[in-house]
Amino acid sequence: MNKVFIAWLTAGIVMLVLGLGMFYAGIYFFPKIADEYFSPVFRRAGKTDWTFYVHPFILAVALKWFWDRYKGIFKGGILLRAVEVALVYGIVALLPILWLTFSAIDVSLKMIITWFIYGIVQAFAAGIVFAKLNP
C-alpha cells in the first residue's frame, strides 16, 4: 500500500512539475498559441484554481490503476515500457477526448496539438516512475 502511494504521489509531483515546465516553454516558444488562453472559453482564475493543480494527481490515479492492471503486457526496458504507456494513453484517452473538445469548443487545432503532446509527455513521465518504482 505504501509503495502504491509513493508511486502515485511521485508520478503526480513529476507530472505537475513537468506540466508547468512545458506550459512555460510553450508560452516562450509559441506565444501566439498561448494568447488563445485569453479566449472567453477559458475560465478566469479564481476559486477553481486548485483544480488545475490537482489534475496531475487525478491522472496519476488513473495511470497507476492502468499500470497495475496491464503492466504485464508491456515488455522491454523502462523507457520502452514508458513509451508504450504514453502511446496507449494518447490513443485511447487523449485523442478521442481532444477530438470531441475540438468539435465542441472554440479552440484552435494548434492548441489541441499542444495539449496532445503535453498529455503524452506527462504519461511518459508517469510510465518511467511506475516502471522504476513498481516494475
Next chain:
Amino acid sequence: MRVTVSIICFLFILNAAFIKKNVQNVSLAKWVVEKSSSLNIQGETNINSFQCDVTEYLRADTLVYLKNDLTKKLSFTNSSLVVDIRRFDCHNRFITDDFRSALKADENPNLKILFLTIDQFSNNCNNQVVKGIVDVQLARTVKRTEIDYTVKCLPGNRIQMNGSHVFSFSDFNLKAPRKLAGLIRTKDQITVNFQLFFRAL
C-alpha cells in the same frame, strides 16, 4: 462711527474693483472635439504586450472653459469626453474580448474623462507641456488624476493635445485578467495614451 463707515466703504470699493478686474481677465471659450482624436491603452501579459485602440472619436462633444488671462488657467465646466469601451480593438480577438470583459464593458460601456483644469495654457503653444487635472470614470469608479499634456497649435484654430498616464486596474476596483489558475496573467498597470484634436470656437 464715521471712521468705521469710511473703512467699510473703502473695503467695499476695493473689493468691487478687485472683482471687476478679475471678471475682466476671465473669458469663456469652447473647444469642439474632433473625430480624429484617438486613445490607446498599452498593457503587458506574461506572454506578450498588447495595445488596444480607439481610433475615432464619434461623439460631437464640446469642452467649455473659463480662461483666466492672469494665471493662464483653464477651468472647465462640465466638460467631458466619453469613450465607448466596446469600440476598443486590441488587434487580437481573444485579448479584445477579455479586455472588454475585464473593464466590465457590458455593465458600464463608457470610459468618461471629465476635464477639470489645465494650468499655464497659452495661445503660443508649440509643444509646450501643461499640467491638467481630470476625473477618469470607469466601471462606476472615479479617479482624479494629474496629466501632463503636450500642446501644439495647428492651422485653422485647431489644437492638438497629447498625453499619457499609467493607471492600474485596481485604481478602478477592477481585476487584471488572469487565466488558467493564474499561469496566464495581465500586469495590473496599463498605460493610457491619448491624442486629442480640438477646434477652438
